[in-house]
Amino acid sequence: MRMKTTLLAACAAAISWAGVAAAQETLKLGHIVPRSGPLKGPGEPSIAAIDIAVEEINAAGGVNGKPLEIVRFDSASDPKQAALGARTLAKDEGVLAIIGPFSTGEAAVAFNVAEREKLVMMSNASSAPGLTDGKEWAWRITEDEGKQFTRLLETLEKMDIPRASAEIVYVSDERIANVVGTQLYPALLEAYGIPHGEPVAITYKSFDLAPQIAPVVQTDPDLVAVAGLPENAAKTIRELKRQGFDGRMIGSQVFSDPNILELFGDLAEGTTFMAGFHKDSSPEAAEFDARFIEATAEMGIRKLGAHHSDAQSYDAVHLFAKVMEEQGITGDPAKLEEERLAIREGLKDVTFSGVLGENLCFAGGDAELPGYVITIENGEWKLMDSHPADPCDDTAS
Known part of the structure; x- marks a missing residue:
């Protein structure tokens, strides 16, 4: 009996060590996404956008020598499920930061979990005014409606x-x-x-x-x-x-x-x-849009082009990669709290360029992004006017 107990303890220790070792091999980001419920249609395609970005980053050597890993949780279009996803990803999966949740309703609830767990949550679509006000860990790579x-x-x-x-x-x-x-x-x-x-x-x-x-x-x-x-x-x-x-x-x-x-x-x-996204705004935007259409087709989803929430999801991955590289993030579980804080601090004065635009930044927890006035003319999506991103305050560099 004693030998059996000893063997079980040894096995448990080995499994625990292997889990820590595995965690150190990748830099984990969470992704809260509606894969069911009424938001599945607009929300699920963000999976393709995020996977494209991860593939690009990992093919170029990852971040600080380690590949990115995405851990997903289905919010089922339910704010309570989004909050559960935030807790699960924070506590059980040990992610460094979270992309999502998708909607305003989900973010309004889940952002409170981000505050309690002290990790950055970067919503990729919620756009109601004031959602990040008074919060330290809630961020949005979206533009205010x-x-x-x-x-x-x-x-x-x-x-x-x-x-x-x-x-x-x-x-x-x-x-x-x-x-x-x-x-x-x-x-x-x-x-x-x-x-x-x-x-x-x-x-x-x-x-x-x-x-x-x-x-x-x-x-x-x-x-x-x-x-x-x-x-x-x-x-x-x-x-x-x-x-x-x-x-x-x-x-x-x-x-x-x-x-x-x-x-x-x-x-x-x-x-x-x-x-918030126009595929003809840059060669990079056009290339992403084409890849996105192909990737969603492989998922069995028909898309005529990327929605701005898809472009925001793609840029969110590249943004996190930039901040993690600048902050020297290692993914070491022993440094999880420290590295989560470093990511938050790095976002405060980061500027980034991607398919959304050039030299973009954050004012408070919200990204400052351009806007495109689109009209439908002769059955086609036509640019009527464009507005540049607003400047951030003097602390952004």
Whole structure:
């Protein structure tokens, strides 16, 4: 019995040592991603974007001589699951930092775990204003919806697009669409002197939108501001057109996925919106976009191009690699707390260039990114205007 106990202890020690050794062989990043639930469609393709970046970095020798390793957790589009993923990746997997979670709703909950566990969580899509305010470990490689919609309104004003009146339609059970439709759109339209009616709510499960859309069309507005993820925005736009709306549909970056060219179809002509990524902005962006389309096809996902959240996911990996190299991160489990802190401190004054743009930086926990005003013309995604990234404060170098 004693021999058996001794052997078991020896085996346990060997397994424990092997686990530590394995952990030291790679630099581990977590990735919280919705692989199921309503956010699977827009969120899952980020897997391809991240894997492309990891492949590039590891093919070039890794970071400080060690390859990157991605440890994934399915949030199931549920904020509580995203928080569980953050705890699991922090405590059980010993990751150095986390990419994700995807949505505003998930990030609002999971960011609190990042604060408790003291590791950087870099959301790759959440864009509601103020999510990182007052937090030390919550970061976003995204652009604020309010800032992007302001840029759109600036372009409409500059180009003297008809805007005497507007209506607002939003998907009430999408957290970001709810925030945009009930708070951002009304305030910003008013700030630009554009009168609007009461925001009209629709839901995921709305089968017949005719009753909600009819009053919108009856006011004959120049603009209808739509807030919703692509599939629900498509339902709204189809119903607007079916009822005879002939004005311009506008939006922030919530539905700015290249796949809307198919989802919206012929009815999308003239739809104008913001995007945080444009494949023609640089040769690197175009190359990434082409690789991304191929990679998602291999996953069985049809993509007409990369969404800005995909480009943000790709750049997040390269950003972490740069910071880890600059901070001399080793992946040694004995230094985990110290190295997590070093990554956070390194982000504070980093500048980075990638497919999102050149010499980008962070103001607080949020990246300062460019914005592109896109319109659909003759069935194609066309650049109408562009806005440079805002500068960071003097501490960024």
